[in-house]
Amino acid sequence: MDSIVTAASVVAAGLAVGLGAIGPGIGQGSAAQGAVEGIARQPEAEGKIRGTLLLSFAFMESLTIYGLVVALVLLFANPFAG
Amino acid sequence: MGSLPFFFTFAELEVGQHLYWQFGNLRIHGQVFLTSWIVIGALLALVVVGTKKMERDPQGVQNLLEFLWDYIRDLARTQIGEKVYRDWMPFIGTLFLFIFVSNWGGALVPWRLIHLPSGELGAPTADINTTVALALLVSLSYFYAGLSNKGLRYFEYYVHPTPIMLPFKIVEDFTKPLSLSFRLFGNILADELVVAVLVFLVPLVLPVPVMFLGLFTSAIQALIFATLAAYYIGEAVEEHH
Numbered sequence: 352m353d354s355i356v357t358a359a360s361v362v363a364a365g366l367a368v369g370l371g372a373i374g375p376g377i378g379q380g381s382a383a384q385g386a387v388e389g390i391a392r393q394p395e396a397e398g399k400i401r402g403t404l405l406l407s408f409a410f411m412e413s414l415t416i417y418g419l420v421v422a423l424v425l426l427f428a429n430p431f432a433g
Numbered sequence: 434m435g436s437l438p439f440f441f442t443f444a445e446l447e448v449g450q451h452l453y454w455q456f457g458n459l460r461i462h463g464q465v466f467l468t469s470w471i472v473i474g475a476l477l478a479l480v481v482v483g484t485k486k487m488e489r490d491p492q493g494v495q496n497l498l499e500f501l502w503d504y505i506r507d508l509a510r511t512q513i514g515e516k517v518y519r520d521w522m523p524f525i526g527t528l529f530l531f532i533f534v535s536n537w538g539g540a541l542v543p544w545r546l547i548h549l550p551s552g553e554l555g556a557p558t559a560d561i562n563t564t565v566a567l568a569l570l571v572s573l574s575y576f577y578a579g580l581s582n583k584g585l586r587y588f589e590y591y592v593h594p595t596p597i598m599l600p601f602k603i604v605e606d607f608t609k610p611l612s613l614s615f616r617l618f619g620n621i622l623a624d625e626l627v628v629a630v631l632v633f634l635v636p637l638v639l640p641v642p643v644m645f646l647g648l649f650t651s652a653i654q655a656l657i658f659a660t661l662a663a664y665y666i667g668e669a670v671e672e673h674h
Contacts, residue, residue, distance in 0.1 A: 406656070409650070413615075417612075417619065
């Protein structure tokens with residue numbers, strides 16, 4: 352394969368995961384903040400809050416995973432690798 | 434592939450390599466079929482053993498199955514609603530159990546001991562074809578659920594609050610299976626890759642907590658897939674007033 356295509360693919364794969372991690376990182380932070388505040392205000396609701404928190408974490412995480420899928424396609428199944 | 438050999442020597446990953454079976458014009462990924470048949474067989478065996486000698490006082494496998502039944506019923510009832518959840522409980526339960534056992538089977542069974550001529554055995558859900566098939570089944574089911582419960586009034590859903598929503602709702606029909614399939618595929622493949630890379634870098638102790646994290650995310654992903662499938666079906670059968 353063309354070396355410039357290889358270089359561009361590897362850089363793009365890194366960017367795909369790295370940029371894709373920013374948004375979910377902020378989102379998970381504010382979700383955890385809300386959960387901690389909720390537990391501090393109402394410690395008896397901890398179990399319910401934790402379950403909901405983990406479920407919503409998984410939703411946010413899947414956004415980074417979309418970036419990871421793009422990165423994996425670029426590395427292992429690159430459509431531009433002639 | 435072969436154009437990036439560096440990444441393959443890295444932890445001996447075989448992403449993009451498959452055991453191909455040729456059926457006429459169809460070329461299918463054999464290793465996915467083998468593991469899915471094993472998963473289906475294991476689930477069938479569990480259910481047959483658990484329901485053979487049913488007692489009023491459940492014990493052992495029957496107890497486990499009744500616990501699972503309760504769990505799936507609660508999931509379906511909260512998402513789909515009291516009226517029609519019984520019709521869709523088997524579908525949701527099958528999805529949940531198949532994905533759950535596939536994910537954990539891929540992580541817990543030492544597949545590496547069995548050598549294939551090409552590719553490697555692993556979780557069937559780490560192949561995009563499996564997850565796309567499951568997601569398309571979900572799409573078909575919610576259309577069927579909406580049309581069979583409400584007839585043509587189902588399409589009121591597309592213009593429900595205002596007709597401005599129409600294009601978004603149509604796009605949503607395409608993005609639903611896309612995000613469902615990519616979420617499951619990406620998470621399971623990422624788990625396998627992270628464990629493989631860590632095993633390559635530090636073969637002792639360190640990969641174990643990551644493996645437990647992987648088991649945890651696999652279980653959550655199965656739950657999320659089933660919950661979302663139930664939610665989409667519930668959305669389709671919901672009555673607007």
